[in-house]
Amino acid sequence: MAEQGGWETVSVERTEEILEEIEAPTRKFKGAMGYITTALAVSCSLFALYGAFGSMITQVSRFVHVMMILVLTFLFYPPARGWKDRNLAVDIALALLAFAAFAYPFLDFEPFIYRVANPVPLDIAMGVLACLLVLEATRRSTGVALPILVLICVAYAVWGAHLPEPWGHRGYNLTRIMALEYMTLNGLFGTPVEVSSTFIILFTIFGAVLEASGAGKFFVDFALGCMGKSRAGPGRAVTLASFLLGTVSGSGAATTVTLGAVAWPLLKRSGYDGESAGGLLAAGGIGAVLSPPVMGAASFLIAEILKISYLEVLIMACIPTILYYASILFMVEGDARHLGLQQVSIGKIDVAALTKQYWFHFASLVTIVIFMAFGFTAITAVFYSVLIAIATSFLNRQSALYPRKLIAALSSGTKQVLGVAATCACAGIIVGIINLTGIGLKFSGIIIDIAGGDLYLTLILTAVILLILGLALPITASYIIAAVMTAPALIKLGVPEVAAHMFIFYYAVLSEVSPPTALSPFAAAAITGGNPFKTTMLAWKYTLPAFIVPFMFCASAEGIGLLLRGPVLNIVLVTLTALGGVWALSGAVGGYLIGPLGWIERAALAVSGVLLFYAGTIHDLIGSSILGAVFLLQVVRTRSPKNNPAVKDKRIR
Numbered sequence: 233m234a235e236q237g238g239w240e241t242v243s244v245e246r247t248e249e250i251l252e253e254i255e256a257p258t259r260k261f262k263g264a265m266g267y268i269t270t271a272l273a274v275s276c277s278l279f280a281l282y283g284a285f286g287s288m289i290t291q292v293s294r295f296v297h298v299m300m301i302l303v304l305t306f307l308f309y310p311p312a313r314g315w316k317d318r319n320l321a322v323d324i325a326l327a328l329l330a331f332a333a334f335a336y337p338f339l340d341f342e343p344f345i346y347r348v349a350n351p352v353p354l355d356i357a358m359g360v361l362a363c364l365l366v367l368e369a370t371r372r373s374t375g376v377a378l379p380i381l382v383l384i385c386v387a388y389a390v391w392g393a394h395l396p397e398p399w400g401h402r403g404y405n406l407t408r409i410m411a412l413e414y415m416t417l418n419g420l421f422g423t424p425v426e427v428s429s430t431f432i433i434l435f436t437i438f439g440a441v442l443e444a445s446g447a448g449k450f451f452v453d454f455a456l457g458c459m460g461k462s463r464a465g466p467g468r469a470v471t472l473a474s475f476l477l478g479t480v481s482g483s484g485a486a487t488t489v490t491l492g493a494v495a496w497p498l499l500k501r502s503g504y505d506g507e508s509a510g511g512l513l514a515a516g517g518i519g520a521v522l523s524p525p526v527m528g529a530a531s532f533l534i535a536e537i538l539k540i541s542y543l544e545v546l547i548m549a550c551i552p553t554i555l556y557y558a559s560i561l562f563m564v565e566g567d568a569r570h571l572g573l574q575q576v577s578i579g580k581i582d583v584a585a586l587t588k589q590y591w592f593h594f595a596s597l598v599t600i601v602i603f604m605a606f607g608f609t610a611i612t613a614v615f616y617s618v619l620i621a622i623a624t625s626f627l628n629r630q631s632a633l634y635p636r637k638l639i640a641a642l643s644s645g646t647k648q649v650l651g652v653a654a655t656c657a658c659a660g661i662i663v664g665i666i667n668l669t670g671i672g673l674k675f676s677g678i679i680i681d682i683a684g685g686d687l688y689l690t691l692i693l694t695a696v697i698l699l700i701l702g703l704a705l706p707i708t709a710s711y712i713i714a715a716v717m718t719a720p721a722l723i724k725l726g727v728p729e730v731a732a733h734m735f736i737f738y739y740a741v742l743s744e745v746s747p748p749t750a751l752s753p754f755a756a757a758a759i760t761g762g763n764p765f766k767t768t769m770l771a772w773k774y775t776l777p778a779f780i781v782p783f784m785f786c787a788s789a790e791g792i793g794l795l796l797r798g799p800v801l802n803i804v805l806v807t808l809t810a811l812g813g814v815w816a817l818s819g820a821v822g823g824y825l826i827g828p829l830g831w832i833e834r835a836a837l838a839v840s841g842v843l844l845f846y847a848g849t850i851h852d853l854i855g856s857s858i859l860g861a862v863f864l865l866q867v868v869r870t871r872s873p874k875n876n877p878a879v880k881d882k883r884i885r
Contacts, residue, residue, distance in 0.1 A: 359414030419664030437645030467564030478520025488517030506762025511770025566824030702743020813844030
């Protein structure tokens with residue numbers, strides 16, 4: 233353990249080790265190779281910033297983006313764990329091949345683009361090479377599942393003519409497939425790469441700049457300073473810190489580890505066991521992907537697919553995010569009693585003085601929303617927000633981004649996007665084949681047929697599909713595939729388009745709680761020393777009420793109010809009833825409301841919660857009545873002299 237600000241922390245080295253155990257390991261170069269890789273990473277960030285400010289041909293920006301991402305991925309990610317110091321010569325060769333495969337079109341760019349209907353053999357050979365390199369880069373950075381799925385899709389495109397209806401299609405040869413994937417903007421360089429080369433990398437740069445200026449540490453200190461002296465104080469602080477840190481990182485595992493390094497010793501002293509603390513840290517970390525303004529990569533895809541502004545996505549995410557963290561807070565209050573927690577002290581943190589000194593970190597986050605509110609695109613907004621974050625960092629000497637720190641931040645911004653960008657390129661190949669073969673619409677029809685046209689069953693099937701995809705795929709890939717395959721089914725059954733995609737997004741995020749890719753719970757368990765499986769189950773406890781929220785804004789016309797759409801009165805009513813539903817379900821799952829609950833009371837609260845989540849007058853009245861009855865019973869019980877020693881002592885006197 234190390235000391236920081238008066239309390240114990242897990243060492244930086246240990247947190248880095250945990251992240252590498254959970255995620256793919258990366259090389260750390262020194263000397264000449266360190267300068268070369270840093271220069272390449274910084275160049276990638278500067279290229280993205282230039283693209284945000286200047287004008288650039290779409291094909292050029294996407295080709296160059298993928299080329300630079302693959303070159304850096306082969307250099308930073310070894311072919312296997314334990315090979316960080318081996319095989320570098322081969323990886324340099326692969327990086328050079330990636331450069332060649334994506335630089336080839338620029339040898340004669342305009343004729344290359346117009347040859348798509350009649351490609352030459354070298355075009356096809358380079359297309360095959362490019363796709364294989366994308367698969368290998370994705371395997372190294374995110375795992376083998378997505379590349380295998382790509383190969384299955386390619387096989388389906390080639391041999392699908394031999395399959396019976398409704399799965400069969402006309403069949404396509406390799407020339408047709410590679411022309412689509414490599415020479416158009418409908419395959420490898422499609423929408424996912426468009427989003428990766430603009431939104432995602434710019435926001436990772438923004439997050440890296442804020443982190444380098446000390447924003448992450450400030451948010452953690454601020455939350456701990458607001459902890460209060462109650463038994464639930466540490467849990468509340470972790471919840472607040474998770475949200476604040478998540479606004480910067482947009483990564484569940486990174487938020488979990490970063491916060492866990494500071495918070496776990498505090499939670500342990502309070503009385504949390506390893507599994508309970510790990511579940512809380514993981515649930516808070518997963519919420520980072522849901523938290524505006526720097527949400528998970530899939531949120532940018534929503535904006536692009538639906539052709540809406542990113543500001544609209546942020547607005548739609550506000551109330552569900554509040555409900556998510558409200559669920560955790562309700563659980564924390566129950567834990568304070570159930571686990572017999574104790575008040576702890578971390579030393580004096582003057583929140584007012586801290587805020588006065590580092591207020592500009594909050595300002596940097598707000599500027600993105602302000603710019604978008606004034607009509608700027610998200611790309612322009614984040615570009616200027618990066619500049620403002622750099623400029624305001626000099627308001628404090630410790631935060632100032634002098635050249636060395638700024639270079640490190642720009643390099644880190646690119647490194648953080650490598651896995652996501654490779655995933656987007658890989659997913660683009662899948663989307664291209666889905667559109668080519670028409671399997672997406674066929675699959676949606678099959679889902680509707682299985683569900684018998686019932687909306688609720690279709691929503692459940694969609695949720696199950698996403699949880700299954702989440703067993704092996706990262707959030708971004710799960711969203712992209714499900715958006716193409718299942719969104720049309722939901723829309724056909726009357727779900728508004730924005731609600732359908734937000735439903736898919738939220739379940740893609742919540743799939744991170746599901747093993748074996750439950751990265752945040754596993755990372756938390758590595759910090760706390762708890763059992764990974766038990767930690768995952770307890771993370772489920774904290775997040776379970778949140779699994780119902782997406783159903784609410786899809787199952788009824790009034791529920792769309794949770795996405796801040798529709799009449800103001802409806803928005804207020806559905807928000808209040810949803811909050812009541814979260815409280816009820818939290819009580820049912822955690823076993824506490826304002827006191828211990830029996831099984832009958834917990835069952836009643838479960839029914840109440842489900843009813844309150846369905847936006848409708850009758851459901852709300854019945855659900856509220858049940859919740860009110862249990863609440864009153866709890867009040868009477870806690871005030872009874874038999875159960876309240878203070879009251880009993882007063883009567884005796």
